[in-house]
Amino acid sequence: MATTGSPNAEIRPGPPLWLLAELTYRCPLQCPYCSNPVDFADQGQELDTGQWLDVFAQARAMGAAQLGLSGGEPLTRPDLIELVSGARELGYYSNLITSGMGLNRDKVRALADAGLDHIQISFQDAEAAGNQLMAGSRKAFQHKLEMARAVKAHDFPMVLNIVIHRHNIDRIGDIIQLCLDLEADYVELATCQYYGWAHLNRQGLMPSRAQLQQAEHVVADYRRRLEDAANPCQLIFVVPDYYEERPKPCMNGWGSMFLTITPDGTALPCHSARQLPIDFPNVRDHTIETIWHHSPGFNHFRGDAWMPEPCRSCDEKHEDFGGCRCQAYMLTGDAANADPVCAKSPHHHTIVAAREQAGTPLDQVPPLTYRNERNARLIYRG
Amino acid sequence: MSAPHHDAIPLLRRGFRLQWEPAQQAHVLLYPEGMVKLNDSAAQILTLVNGERSVADIVATLHQRFPEVPDLEADVLDFLEAAHGNHWLTER
Numbered sequence: 001m002a003t004t005g006s007p008n009a010e011i012r013p014g015p016p017l018w019l020l021a022e023l024t025y026r027c028p029l030q031c032p033y034c035s036n037p038v039d040f041a042d043q044g045q046e047l048d049t050g051q052w053l054d055v056f057a058q059a060r061a062m063g064a065a066q067l068g069l070s071g072g073e074p075l076t077r078p079d080l081i082e083l084v085s086g087a088r089e090l091g092y093y094s095n096l097i098t099s100g101m102g103l104n105r106d107k108v109r110a111l112a113d114a115g116l117d118h119i120q121i122s123f124q125d126a127e128a129a130g131n132q133l134m135a136g137s138r139k140a141f142q143h144k145l146e147m148a149r150a151v152k153a154h155d156f157p158m159v160l161n162i163v164i165h166r167h168n169i170d171r172i173g174d175i176i177q178l179c180l181d182l183e184a185d186y187v188e189l190a191t192c193q194y195y196g197w198a199h200l201n202r203q204g205l206m207p208s209r210a211q212l213q214q215a216e217h218v219v220a221d222y223r224r225r226l227e228d229a230a231n232p233c234q235l236i237f238v239v240p241d242y243y244e245e246r247p248k249p250c251m252n253g254w255g256s257m258f259l260t261i262t263p264d265g266t267a268l269p270c271h272s273a274r275q276l277p278i279d280f281p282n283v284r285d286h287t288i289e290t291i292w293h294h295s296p297g298f299n300h301f302r303g304d305a306w307m308p309e310p311c312r313s314c315d316e317k318h319e320d321f322g323g324c325r326c327q328a329y330m331l332t333g334d335a336a337n338a339d340p341v342c343a344k345s346p347h348h349h350t351i352v353a354a355r356e357q358a359g360t361p362l363d364q365v366p367p368l369t370y371r372n373e374r375n376a377r378l379i380y381r382g
Numbered sequence: 383m384s385a386p387h388h389d390a391i392p393l394l395r396r397g398f399r400l401q402w403e404p405a406q407q408a409h410v411l412l413y414p415e416g417m418v419k420l421n422d423s424a425a426q427i428l429t430l431v432n433g434e435r436s437v438a439d440i441v442a443t444l445h446q447r448f449p450e451v452p453d454l455e456a457d458v459l460d461f462l463e464a465a466h467g468n469h470w471l472t473e474r
Contacts, residue, residue: 063405255397
């Protein structure tokens, strides 16, 4: 795909307010819905401490205020405390997005001392067996419980994130109750988005419409109870866009406020964009300023001149920006097409077919492919 | 949610931080994975919330700064009520 002469190069976006630093692709868990690229085992060398601190400083100078420290599992980076201290000195609000694996009480204390603002721990389920089914680890569940308690004991605000799919959605009430027992400040019930490994495993993960509706009832009921009890905990239920008729305004628009840096320094407008046939710049070669304002990759889908029909003449194009470029690419083969979630898309039938498939009994669905290096190499070199 | 009492002492909820952002030329409220850009009046009020001043102290301080503003007390109480409703503030 051409990467020069973008017609949108003259559009001047606001600053990258959110910086997502994917510090590493290493992770002790093997969740089959991981958003990391399916070929993560073949990616380049990780940025070192000094390179990350330089990225933080450059983005902060442009106006970035929220910093996500993610991965992979960010706790596998031995320099995490140093990176957190650096972020705090620069004035970031820093969020550690972790599985809790590799965390211990001393590390929680050290992170607090270094000025970390918030810890998000992911759970896979409300009980050990379901947790193990997804994470591929027997010990993970007990450890996560202990770490959630340690996070609260150090007075961090705590977000618990649970990816919801057909195997755990019927236990969503138990999951919410577990989070309330752990005194979470926010609970993100994030129904699978089908990128990376989750796209590979879509049929084995996607809940049926009936499951989804039942879950929405349970969440609404818990919200009422929380309000009655003046409990500030917020339940955030992210429903899968596959059941919508209009696409999500993905990333609030391409290159409008989000900047992701992958472990090897590639700069992306969102964490899935690496799969697109677009040349994305690397922080080893360019400044963040140049990347954000002048790189063909970041200007590619800014504005609306790139839109074909039905988006081009659609009066909602400035509300949803045509949806998600990655989903358009995965499902139609052309990243510029309307996201097929949109009922106006000529490819909407692919979404409808996936919904119909979602009710297939589990014994007729291919087994889940777990996110690990062996599978990453098999799939991409096989 | 009812209007806050005059002797209540509001403070930012744990995990919330207020800071000036030059790039946005505004105060912002930062919290887990979220950011709210504040308008001038909201920033004037929230920068006085420190876990020591009472609602009455905050109103009095703003009266001194902006004696010409009518209905200032009602505006401050409305804002604090909304901020409580959004769970930005607690009381000590």
